[in-house]
Amino acid sequence: MINVAIIGASGYTGVELTRILCNHPEIRLTAATSRQYAGKPLAEVFPNLRGKTELICENLGLDELCERADLFFTAVPHKTAMDIVPSLLRAGKKVIDLSADFRLRDVAVYEQWYQAHSSPELINEAVYGLPELYREQIKNARLVANPGCYPTSIILGLNPLLKQGVIDPSTIIADSKSGTSGAGRAASVGSLFCEVADGFRAYKVGGSHRHIPEIEQEINALGNCASKISFTPHLLPISRGILSTVYATPIKDFKLSELTALYEDVYRDEPFVRLLPAGSSPATQYVRGSNFCDISINHDLRTNRLIVLSAIDNVVKGAAGQAIQNMNLMLGLPEITSLEGAPFFP
Amino acid sequence: MINVAIIGASGYTGVELTRILCNHPEIRLTAATSRQYAGKPLAEVFPNLRGKTELICENLGLDELCERADLFFTAVPHKTAMDIVPSLLRAGKKVIDLSADFRLRDVAVYEQWYQAHSSPELINEAVYGLPELYREQIKNARLVANPGCYPTSIILGLNPLLKQGVIDPSTIIADSKSGTSGAGRAASVGSLFCEVADGFRAYKVGGSHRHIPEIEQEINALGNCASKISFTPHLLPISRGILSTVYATPIKDFKLSELTALYEDVYRDEPFVRLLPAGSSPATQYVRGSNFCDISINHDLRTNRLIVLSAIDNVVKGAAGQAIQNMNLMLGLPEITSLEGAPFFP
């Protein structure tokens, strides 16, 4: 059994990490930190966990933390993460960071979109934790930067097209829709039931969402280019799920069947990518609660545009599930351990 | 008082027409037809209408219908509409048709997307019932083709840009999301609560939705061009509301403030278009139950794309409300009569 701890356990990522890990056969969850709920059983903060964990939320210093576990999930806001992670690494721990602090390889880009970075030296070491792209590096990593939820859906959707140079990256428009859990568990008027329910809206329109540089970094690496993309996030009146509708213009002639074959080639051995047959479309309700990413590729012959649809559960493949997938890789465990559950429907 | 009848009253458009008309000071609703519910009070089919209408659903022939009213709403499926409308017109009635049968001015286009047209001679006479574009023609029309819900949101959003030649119409991508009432009230597994709730999906991906030729007709008329657009509809887990996120590339230099002024110019006197200030985004929950169309214009400076957001209540401005707006115009009544209600929130 390997000892694992969650730093910042009282958000939706924390409860989902615990939900999945409490049945993991090789893992013992030994600490869950939360300043706000210190002293309170985690199963009282999240009553779904009753009977599944005895963990008490604690407010632990780094020394205490290091005694408790060998691998850490840091589920804290950006900026807070970069203050904690270096000490954990110095103590010889493995870290999967769920914040944005170590995702961007160019510190200047990070500082433009976020703020000054206090540990730029770790940026080069950190591995971007998208197993479908960086599996081998993740296996050997000390520090994995778990991808953002929107980027996960968009990058997995475009990956084969970019690798093969099928599309012009500068034509990419990603229109993404996310469930409200993506907004976190902080009390705010904008996330109240009555503000969100039975409604739909866009936000951060016009190129201002912080996931943009992350998406561009991976797109440009895959496409060997330096393009900018358009990205519009929207807020869905559901708890879990992201659907990204991604448009791009091809620069080559092809048959749709060739693209289908290309996707099958790229994703054949991926345990968590499901390619949909022609005529089927991904839906968030078909990946709910699972680590799957469902993808379909479509060609609008009238306008010669490709439309990629990609659905994930933002709390699982977009956060906690992918983090555990990374953990399994880092620990040499079978990659799918504890992530085998089929999606919930209805 | 003017006598008005609804042909096909048992769908969501029918109940909404009745809801709005039952408080209209100049209108008497004199018949509501429904084969399925013939003999049943309309307020039993739709219990929200209890105490608001005494109408009984009837299965009436055309002669009987013509004795009952002077103006008709035909809220029946396409193809059925074209079989009824000519007789009504011959009997000297005014008609607002909510089907697609008289929206497309090119009969060949209609027949390509739908089926053979039995009354092509009426196509030229019919006025496309978007008052913001065709107000004067509507006032004098015998037959108004009430626009589709998606087209209403998209055309109102793009109208100023097209008129002024700001954008390249061939770059238009409309990513639209609609509430489930748009799927109608027919019993089907795909529209069951458990299939739709807590989920999100695209449908008719890749240029196959029948609203495409309607959108293109109006866009090309406004832009004096012959472009094709990309359009992807999605299904929202809400009852009412459409949000369209529309992308286009400008072909002129401009400041955002100039575009804002352009929109204000075009829509200054429109009673049902609300332009949002910079930084605000339309949301379906802010137009719910009203005839408003909320629009914002945004410029992504990183990619030099314009993003227009447009929200309507698909049952009101996208169907019944716009039909009543057209009726008011056709009858010489104040355009906003019975449509003054503020949107519901929460």
Place this chain on the structure above:
Amino acid sequence: MINVAIIGASGYTGVELTRILCNHPEIRLTAATSRQYAGKPLAEVFPNLRGKTELICENLGLDELCERADLFFTAVPHKTAMDIVPSLLRAGKKVIDLSADFRLRDVAVYEQWYQAHSSPELINEAVYGLPELYREQIKNARLVANPGCYPTSIILGLNPLLKQGVIDPSTIIADSKSGTSGAGRAASVGSLFCEVADGFRAYKVGGSHRHIPEIEQEINALGNCASKISFTPHLLPISRGILSTVYATPIKDFKLSELTALYEDVYRDEPFVRLLPAGSSPATQYVRGSNFCDISINHDLRTNRLIVLSAIDNVVKGAAGQAIQNMNLMLGLPEITSLEGAPFFP
């Protein structure tokens, strides 16, 4: 035109008062106070109101307020209300208080369930604002205590049975379910979309909800008794609506048709009570957005229990709509003015 102001306009009651009043033909809304949003247009706080009101949220002293209007809605928390209302009355204003401060006629009961009362002398003067019970007194009142949402649904449901002595009041069990708008617009984790959506729970179980003394006061007045009732509130994953399922044991023999006739007798002339025919059940979605209270009476012959079902929109008949009904009465206007709208469905 009569000048009217809303004190505490930034909650869900405030926005609904404004929604209804902005189309009222005899009323001019002249002030809307909010400490939190002072200086901000009300239509920016609640974007559904864009184009319907030019009001700016203000933080006004009592003197300024009194210059603005002749009738006031106090939509503030209990305790705050009792500090404001006396001054308004002294200035000769009419007041409709939406808090609990003047609902309970026994100050000792008030102080047991709430806290010390600073204006007990006004308690006797205040009229409980349920027009179906106190219409004549309301017409002449200076101060109307607008009923709670749960009490409105339960009292209207039981009124005929109690008046006629049909049931044993000590057997009353009210199992009520409310939409989340009842919890208000304060930012709190418990009201977040992700905590409420796709879920259902009871709260304040076992006789602790503060609406209990209010319900008992009116039940005991109607039944001329001194009974205690069981009341369990529940939280529905909807924005608007209350359904109360009320159980009671009869103490007389009767036929169900006699009870039906009794209800018809009592409510025949009520503009906002709709009695449902046998076999129909009230549903919150059929009163949504309206001032209606839908009621059905049922008899379980197997257990000889009566089951009354009663549905309202908690924001309308349970708060803002009923307040405006009271205002109309106090001002000698037709009672239904501005409240004629049919419920929204779907």
Place this chain on the structure above:
Amino acid sequence: MINVAIIGASGYTGVELTRILCNHPEIRLTAATSRQYAGKPLAEVFPNLRGKTELICENLGLDELCERADLFFTAVPHKTAMDIVPSLLRAGKKVIDLSADFRLRDVAVYEQWYQAHSSPELINEAVYGLPELYREQIKNARLVANPGCYPTSIILGLNPLLKQGVIDPSTIIADSKSGTSGAGRAASVGSLFCEVADGFRAYKVGGSHRHIPEIEQEINALGNCASKISFTPHLLPISRGILSTVYATPIKDFKLSELTALYEDVYRDEPFVRLLPAGSSPATQYVRGSNFCDISINHDLRTNRLIVLSAIDNVVKGAAGQAIQNMNLMLGLPEITSLEGAPFFP
């Protein structure tokens, strides 16, 4: 590996049985029947199952079925079940029937609430599949009648009180609220998203729901009495979950702490019953997707009524999960196998 088949796999119980069984370490799912979808992959009918099962829906005769498996889940409507089950038993198979056909031990009661019974001889043999009451009998059963969803929640909630004679059974009132999946997957207007969403209603009010005799059978067995109960089902705008609020009057003096201890005694070793501490209330969102039944016991001292709250996921503990719990018992497997998953939240 034991071969297991699902007869009637295309409903919500079928997809949930498959979801849970596809990860069961001792079970091989060898057939899934569906007349409607015969020839179609089950993962196409329910796309959440993609990649989790290769099963094709088949329309199989009994002989073919018997060759495929040793244990059968019959997830078909009542009446259909009683035509299939005898043949399966004659062929030496074990059967878990999810219909109502074998739940009622008194054939006369069955025939009063349903219709004539064609296999009354099996009624005595069938074991009511509530493991918390009949674990030992289930282990040895050939035929288990899987309980109804409402009865499961109500009986588990009342069991300790009845066993100890704490309450007067004739005072029981069960006010239950269920998610829409309980209405099944048949296309019907009443289950459409737009009819259910953002709404709430009661149905089968006044003692007419067919779960009543089932609840009474078990209550009377536990309480050694012959009482009738009041039961009112309601429809929640959620997919999964039942909350039952059950009222009863005690006939003994007691302290709440004694009742708490009683519940702990009864349920101490139950793997799927979670007792909530004082002050906590069950919520459907905390059992979602799991086999748990969460229970709290409350005492209203003002009216001396007990209020039991009981929450389950109607698709899991109310149907498929409990059926698999029964299967594990019948096969001598650890009872919780494949049912260990923690509930989903949010």
